[in-house]
Amino acid sequence: METAVMEKAKDNDGIISDMYDEISSIILNNKNKMIYQINNTLVKTNFMIGKVIVENEQNGNIRAEYGKDILKKLSKKLTNKFGSGFSLSGLYNMRLFYNKYKNSQLLDSKLSWSHYCYLIYIEDDDERRFYENECINSKWSKRELKRQIDSSLFQRLLLSNGKANKQKILELSKKGQIISNPTDILKEPYVFEFLGIKENKPLLESDLEKNLINHLSAFLMELGKGFMYVGNQVRITLDNNTHYYVDLVFYNKILRSYVLIDLKMDDMKPEYAGQMNMYVNYYNKEIKDEFDNETIGIILCTGKKGVTMEYALGGLSNNIFASTYTYYIPNKEQLISEVEKVLENNE
Numbered sequence: 242m243e244t245a246v247m248e249k250a251k252d253n254d255g256i257i258s259d260m261y262d263e264i265s266s267i268i269l270n271n272k273n274k275m276i277y278q279i280n281n282t283l284v285k286t287n288f289m290i291g292k293v294i295v296e297n298e299q300n301g302n303i304r305a306e307y308g309k310d311i312l313k314k315l316s317k318k319l320t321n322k323f324g325s326g327f328s329l330s331g332l333y334n335m336r337l338f339y340n341k342y343k344n345s346q347l348l349d350s351k352l353s354w355s356h357y358c359y360l361i362y363i364e365d366d367d368e369r370r371f372y373e374n375e376c377i378n379s380k381w382s383k384r385e386l387k388r389q390i391d392s393s394l395f396q397r398l399l400l401s402n403g404k405a406n407k408q409k410i411l412e413l414s415k416k417g418q419i420i421s422n423p424t425d426i427l428k429e430p431y432v433f434e435f436l437g438i439k440e441n442k443p444l445l446e447s448d449l450e451k452n453l454i455n456h457l458s459a460f461l462m463e464l465g466k467g468f469m470y471v472g473n474q475v476r477i478t479l480d481n482n483t484h485y486y487v488d489l490v491f492y493n494k495i496l497r498s499y500v501l502i503d504l505k506m507d508d509m510k511p512e513y514a515g516q517m518n519m520y521v522n523y524y525n526k527e528i529k530d531e532f533d534n535e536t537i538g539i540i541l542c543t544g545k546k547g548v549t550m551e552y553a554l555g556g557l558s559n560n561i562f563a564s565t566y567t568y569y570i571p572n573k574e575q576l577i578s579e580v581e582k583v584l585e586n587n588e
Contacts, residue, residue, distance in 0.1 A: 281350040283431065284357065288348065291339030294332065310531075317530070326431065328478070329527045337361045341369070352376055354431045355383040359390060368395045430476060430484055449583070453504055453543075454489060456583045457576075466569045467495030477523050487520055496569050499524050499536040501553075508544030509551060517553035525555055537566060541580055548577045548584070 294312070297303050303311050312332050319327035341361045342348060352360075356376055363369040372395065376386055454473050461468040471490040478484050489502035501520050505513055517538035524536040538553030550573045554562055571579075 287335045291335035294336045467493045498534040501538045505542045509542045509549045521555035548580045
């Protein structure tokens with residue numbers, strides 16, 4: 242009797258295992274289909290937006306001398322209604338995307354919008370098709386695609402002599418690649434924007450960073466000099482797919498100017514100023530309106546040498562900054578003092 246019960250239990254376990262495997266396969270396959278469908282819809286949407294822009298240009302509705310101003314205003318209007326994802330550079334990418342692919346066959350659903358943001362800047366059609374095929378066949382992530390483009394894989398293959406050499410280059414190109422999973426698509430900021438869901442911003446590394454951001458936000462808001470809080474860890478996208486996060490962003494309504502603050506848990510380095518000037522130039526080009534004044538950046542460092550601070554003025558002259566901005570922007574001593582208060586409390 243016991244033997245029969247045990248055999249029955251084994252049979253049941255086998256049935257359960259088979260059912261589990263079959264159902265798991267169904268769930269995973271359909272989940273992946275859904276993810277690719279989201280990606281495909283995003284790509285087609287951006288293609289259609291690009292088509293609208295190009296057709297209006299060709300019909301003379303967008304004249305060359307006013308094109309940038311019109312697209313900038315269109316970007317603001319779309320952003321106000323649909324949220325982020327429609328920056329000026331984003332609209333330019335959609336426009337270029339349509340121009341590059343309007344005579345192509347169906348867009349491949351295995352390539353994400355991030356892939357296309359790199360591919361559209363390849364001028365040669367044969368070279369672009371080569372990278373498209375390699376992305377699909379070798380399952381390159383966007384980072385791997387960028388690495389291969391930067392390493393001039395296509396040109397090296399053209400210059401190589403013989404089939405054996407070409408095969409060797411292709412094999413080397415695949416070393417260190419990152420295999421993309423369908424779920425990686427859902428981690429893309431572009432998809433967050435498209436679906437209107439909250440982006441997974443990078444986490445602050447320590448309680449000290451959180452305290453510094455909270456304290457500086459409160460300090461500037463309490464100054465009574467026109468500071469309006471915009472956000473922390475605010476993303477900007479440069480070079481199509483490189484995402485950066487500004488620690489604190491304010492708008493000063495008296496100055497009519499954006500103020501960006503970056504915190505570094507390190508001593509001041511020359512590259513910090515270069516990075517902040519890059520942020521400032523982005524805001525001047527993409528974000529500020531024609532009636533806004535120049536954006537300024539503030540870098541605060543808390544390293545072994547103590548607290549240091551630098552302004553990043555982009556293209557703004559020191560004379561204009563000194564004569565206008567310094568009445569409303571806290572000076573170095575004030576900001577350093579506020580940071581030191583947080584450091585003392587943290588200790």
